Each structure stands twice: as C-alpha cells, then as structure tokens.
Amino acid sequence: MPRLSLSVTTDALRLAQPFRISGYVFETADVLVVELDDGTYRGRGEAAGVYYMGDDLPHMREAIEGARKAIEAGPTREALRALLPPGGARNAVDAALWELEAARTGQPVWRLAGLEAAPRPIVTTFTISADEPEAMASVARGYRAARSIKVKLTGELELDLRRVAAIRVARPDVWLGVDGNQGFARADLDALVRGLGEHRVALLEQPLKRGEEGLLDGYRSAVPIAGDESLLSLDDLTQAKGRFDVVNIKLDKCGGLTEGLMMAAEARRQGLGVMVGTMIGTSLATAPGFVLGQLADLVDLDGPTFLADDRTPSVTYTDGTLFVRPEVWGTREAAAR
Template sequence: MPLALAYRVEALPLREPFQIAGHRFVDVPVLQLRLRDGPYEGRSEAAGVYYLDDRPPGMARRVESVRAAIEAGGFDRQWLRSLLPPGGARNALDCALWALEASRAGVPVWQLAGLPGTRPLQTTFTLGAAAPEAMAAGALAYAAAGALKLKLTGEGALDVARVRAVRAARPDAWLGVDANQGYALDTIAELLPALVDCGIALLEQPFARGREQDMRAVDFPVPTAADESCLDLAELERIAGLFDMVNIKLDKCGGLTEGLMIARRARELGLQVMVGNMGGSSLAMAPAFVLGQLCDVVDLDGPTILAQDCTPAVAYRDGCIDCDVKVWA
C-alpha cells in the first residue's frame, strides 16, 4: 500500500549554550519525519552528524530524493540500508518505519526488536566544557544523577582542573569524560594521572578520527570508548582491540536497525556497548532507549538541555530515563 511521507526541519533551542571540544551549540537542528499508512503512522526525529556535515537541510534533500521509492511502499528496513548510506536521513526513515510497523501490528517497538521488555536505565547527564567551578556547580545541580559525563577540550591543565573540581563536588557519582577528539599523543599524558586519581570510569574518544592506531601507543589506565572513530557496522571491526567500548548513536549508524546489529556484533568482538545521542527531543531518545536495553553505558540526556521538550516526553527520575510507549511506539 502506498505511504504518505512528510517531514520538516526544526531548530530546537537550548536553555544555554553548550561547549565541547571545537564546537559551541546554541540549538539542535533536527529533521522530524512522519510516515503514514491509512490509520497507521510512524514518527521520528534525527539530528544528523555535524562533524561530517550531515545536517538536517541536507538530510531533507536526501529524503526527498528517495520519496518516490518510499511512498511506493512494499519495502523493509534492510532494503532501506541498501537505499541510503548511514547518517541522519536513514536514521529518520528507519525509526519512522519501526514505529509504523509497531502501529500496524499493535505492539511496542521493543517487542518487534525481540526484547523481553524495557526497564528504566541509568543515564549519564552531561556537563558542557566550562570553568572548573561552573562544572562543579553543574554537577551539584544534577543531585539525583548517579552518572555524569564531562566534556573536555584538550586543554590539559584546564581539563585536569575540571575533572578534579567535579570529582570533589560529586565524590559519589560515576564519572566519565569525553574528549571529542581533543587530544593527541603529545598532549594526553598530562590528563591520565588525574583520571586515575579521580576514579574516572571511562575516557571517550581521546584522539581524532583517523588516528585510531595512536591508541596502541598509550597505556590507558581507564577503559576507553570509540565514538567518532566508529560510525557504523562496517567500521566496527577496525576498532576491536583498540578500544574497550563502542558508543552507538543512531544518527551515526543510520537507525535502530543497524544500531541493534552493531550492539550484537560488538559483544561477539569482546567490546562493551554504549548508546549515545547527537541531541534532540524525547522523540529522538525513544528508539535509542530501546537500544539502551542492550547497553552497558547509557547517555540519553539530550532533552534535558533543551529549552522545551516535546509532549509526551521521556521521564527522568532518580538519575534514570524511562520511556512510555506513548512517546514513540
């Protein structure tokens, strides 16, 4: 049966600017998409991958280029993987198709994915890079959070001060740090002792994409995670043995279909699994929450930094994220 495809580009304002290594964000541009089949519909939201110049206006053009094939119907999610490359456009279509299938079947997406159910997940809450005292204050403001992630910028002495300030403020919390490619072989040494002293549980993406072999030259004293260094299933094999964990983001890999495939293959390769996000509302977090049921670390706090979330929304309670089927499917 023919499908009706509709989409729009929106910019979701942040409550305040958010800083990471090399980038400052004031909003999250997203592509919101809807597939409709008579009384059934599937909705989705995707932000793309800014550092690959995969942004919502271009994503919209890519979706429009396959409109005829999509609206003709009669396709499945594996066919979609061959139709479009990994990225935000495929993520939007893939997640909308999951929700549409769930609507047609009258069951939640997690059931279609073969999961026994869902449970609330402890999520990290992210502190943007700022002055050490400001990050410490932010850590205190997340009083209910059991897990925090600190954005670092590659500025060794300042990053060390940031880590020590947050640990002093929150001696009870699980702490991870995300360098967003900010370090190099000749700068990383200054940071490592502070990670040990402060009981940091995870170091995410210390070096630039394309410099993965540099990981072999450092005896990292804490577990490491690949984010920018692993975009999709095709790149997973190359990081095995270099990192301890892979951070799966649906915008990177092109949707929940491939995200589930990465999680299962990562286990076979001896890698731990993390689910993250490129920002967005609860509509973007909902499919990632399904994937999060298979993950060791969950980073799905995107809506908490928005000026306003969508309705209905995921719930954040006691440091956990929970997602009712009404949010998505």
Template sequence: MSSTIPLKMQVEIERLRLKSPFRIAGYTFNDVPVAVVTLHSERACGRGEAAGVYYLNDPPEQIVRTLESHRSTIERGIDREQLRQLLPLGGARNAMDCALWELEARHSGKHVWTLCGIDQAVPRITTFTLSADEPAAVLRSAEALPHAQALKLKLDGDVQMDKERVRVVRKLRPDAWIGVDANQGYTLKSLNAVMPTFVEAGVKLIEQPLRRGHEAELEGFDSPIPLAADESVQGLTDVPGLVGRFQVVNIKLDKCGGLTEALAMVREARRLGLQVMVGNMMGSSLATAPAFVVAQLCDYVDLDGSVFLAEDRRPGVTYQDGKVHCPSSLWGDVK
C-alpha cells in the same frame, strides 16, 4: 513490514531551543535544528527525528534534500532492509528507519522493544553531561544535578583546564560514576599527561580521546581506563577495526542510520568482546525514544539530550533518581 504498503512521507525541519549555550571541543551550540519524518499508511503513522552528524556535514537541511530525492521510491513502499540499501549511514536513514519501526509497531500491535526481542523496556541509569566550561561553571552545573548517579564531563583538550574540571567535580561528588568525553581533543602525548589525574579521580570511561583517523596510534596503548570509540565508529563495518584500540563502542542512531543498524552493531560488538554504549546527538525525546530501546542492551547509557532543551515534546522521556525512562505513549504506542 511489507514493502508493498504505499506510504505518504512528510518531512520538515524544526529548531529546538537550548536552555543555554552548550560547549564541546571545537563547537558551541545555541540551538538544535532537527529533521522530523512522518510516514503515513492507511492505518497508522510512524515518526523519526534526526539531528544529523555535525562533523560529517550532515545537517537537517541535507537530510531533507536526501529524503526528498527518494520520495517516489519511499512512497511506493519500503522496508528497513531496502532502506539500508537505498540510503547511506547518517541522519536521513535514521529518521526514516525509526519512522518505519514505529509504523510496524502500530500495524502489529506490538511495542518496538518486543519487535526487537526485548521482554520489557526498563529505566536505565544515564549519564548527565557537563559542558566544557570554566571549572567554576562546570562545578555549578554539577551542583544542579544532585540526583545524577553518573556524570559525563565534556573536555576540550586543554590539559590543565581538563584536570581541574575533573578534580572539582570529583570533590563535589565522591559518590558519582564519572566519565569524560574528549571529543577528539587529545594527542597521545596530552592523553598521557592527563591520565594520572583521571585515574586519581576515579574516572571510569574516556570517550574519543584522539582525532578520528588516528585510531592506529592506540595500538598497544595500555590504558588504565576503558576507551570508548565515538567519532571513530559510525556503522557496523567500523566495529571490527576497534578491537585492540578501544574497549567500548558508542552507538548513536544519527551516526549509524537508525535502530536497525544499531541492533546489528550491538550484536557484532558483543561477538568481538567489546562493551557497548548508547548515546545521542542533541534532540528531543522523539530522538531519545528509539535509543532507549538500544539502551536495554548496553553497558553504558548516555541519553540526556532532551535535558538541555528549553522545551521538549509532550509526552517526553522522564528522569528520576538518575535514570531515564521512556513512556510507550511517546513513541511506538500500540494503543
């Protein structure tokens, strides 16, 4: 889209209520504040939503401040490549980038996935996430998801508790694909301690076992289960450093700064022989929609963020038979 098109930017913070508190290693979330950007041209508008990256001090308030500081530059007209030069990785660039994609779709009369070179966006099997609660509560949560084909267990680094969480879910769902997300909760020693239980339970993926900054400890670690980098990979320049340490790259638009960077990360990961996963921070269906485009190119999909909301946007993403689907009327509608 031409950088000479003048724009009007609207940016605001919304608070999305959760159905119940959500726990991961070191954090408990009761609601989700998000920054929502709307870009208006004379002919159309485009929207983007970002929650930011909580562990990098990138909250919605900072997103708003960042965008406001660049208002004059943005409103004079900006394209996605100029945006990559203007803003660093993170929520502000994500919200703006996604708004520019939707605006281009509406200007061109082509769906976003078509602009990305994807023939058709189809439903994808997604993981459904279980909070790092007591094993009995984790079991109840799993029982409430009989339709799920894939389950992801949040863990907190308590070796015995994590073992039991995995065991009770596998006993309940012998048929399901199961992955676990340590959210940096392990050391190499504790990872080795839980690994036999993970193998016995048929766990298929382990996300971010060690703390960010400790990736070198995985050099030469012969994991029987693929390891996915989440906090250890933010944007495109981090991808090469994962080789020999991780087998999977978890791409999140809030981390990398939007759909444009995410697509570049997919290409680089494939070039380096790595598998690709797409996830999202918690947010509404408006945040899920651009990630759903990336999902068309991924080996693993983790796009259940809106499931945890007491109220989502309408229309919103839908879930059926364990798959996520995003109607074109939600984001990037060209009608």
C-alpha cells in the same frame, strides 16, 4: 507494505543554555522530522544528523527527497539500509518504519526488536558542558539525582584535569566519565589517563581525532577508552578491537535502531562494551535509543535535558534514570493520528 505518504519537516530547537564541547558551542539544534502514513497508521522519527561529518538539515533532506519514491513504496527496514547511507536521514526514516510497524501489528517496538522483557528504567549519564572548573562543579552539584555524570573536555590538558578534579570533589558519589570529542593529541594521552585515574574516572571517550585510531594500536590505558566519532556505523567496527574498549552507538551516526542493534551484537561478539549515546534532540529522538539502551552497559541519553522546551508527551528522568512511557514512541498508542 502499501504505499506510504512521506512528510519531512524541520524544527529549530532552542537550548536552555549554550553547550560547549571541544571546538564547538551550540545554542540551537536543528532537527529533521519524518512521518510515514499509510492512511490508517503513522510512524515518526527525528534526527539531528552528524555535525562533524557535514550531515546537516539540507544534506538529510536532500537524501530523503532523492529516495522519496522508494521510501513511499514501503521498504523493509533492511531494504532501507541499501536505499540510504548511515546518517541522520536514514535514522529518521528507520525510526518512522519501526513505529509504523508497531502500530500496524499492535506489537511495541521493544518486542519487534527481540527484547525478552518490557523495557525498564535505565541509569543515564547527565552531561556537563565545558566551562570554568567551579562553574562545572556547580552544575554537578545541581544534578542532585544523577548517579552518572559525563564531562565535556576541550583538549586543554591542565584545565581539563582541573575541571575533572572540581567535579569529583563536588560529586564524590557518582560514576564519572569524560568526553574528549577528538580534542587531544597522542602526546597528551599518558598524562591525561594518569590524571583521570587519580579522580576515579571510569571512561575516556574519543580522545583523538577521527582518522588517528591507529595511534591507539597497542596502547594500554588504565581508563577504558570509548570510540565515538571513530566508530560511526557497523563497517567501522572492523577497526575497533585493539584500539577501543567500548563502542558508543548513536543512531544518528549509524542510521537508526536497525543498524544500532546490529552494532551492539557485533560489539559483543568482539568482546567490547556497548554504550548508547545521542545528539541533542527531543524525546522523539531519544525513545529509539532507549530501546537499544536496554542492551547497553552504559547509557548517555540526556539530549532532551538541554532543551528549553521538549515535545509532549516526553521521556521521564527520575532518580538518575530514563524511562520512555508507551505513549511517547514505538507503540500503537503513540502512533495514533
């Protein structure tokens, strides 16, 4: 690969409304944007990092600048996995390498990734930020086209179950999942699972803190449990089986689509379900996840819907589904300078 020019910029994204989860309230989202240019073609990638791991903009920028010479030398995507650790920095560079390869070869990223057919629209969850029960129910009613809803909980057991109950009454028709974001104690789990089952909740994501995975050994839950913060990258999957039913793969966590595809294959090998999630970001960050989402059982790629303004061109949300048109990312058309 010829020598590349590496550009690293940052954007401060403004959220349309504050977004609350267990332990955090977000009003803005800072993202890092990488562009790799060979003089003829370019590739782009965006990353938000992993806030609960201290993977913020300064950390991501420092990691990329520390590897600038090697990146500009034009590494393969596999070589990049040795240059940068899992996290946002590698994710942004990895996405740029994918798009650059697509532009050079005239092959879209989905084909380079080994998909057998062109990507199709996929059902995605639409997330409801933690709030008072009736306010959350109102949001659920507002998601008229949604087929799948994910509810952010805060670890307040009684209040959380009232939140779920209100949403289920408001939307008896949708697939419903909840995200604990590490907010619950092991002692709450039986009551939580029982209450979720009463409201036909189909997934419980990350109820316990990262590092407490062992408390799930041998636990039989009537509601499937997904690992998110506990399962950052491929290496973490060694501790998934017997604790989690589903692996939530986020490209910011694992370091990009290259490793995300590897994680999906390993999850399948272990008999685990595959979920694709995202941090808050623009359509540029969402598009690589859409490719991985073609292989997933569950898709949670609604990040751009929380923004006051998205990039143009943007991904498309229609009738509860997500679709990424060729001009957004990952094709020669999208990578045109």
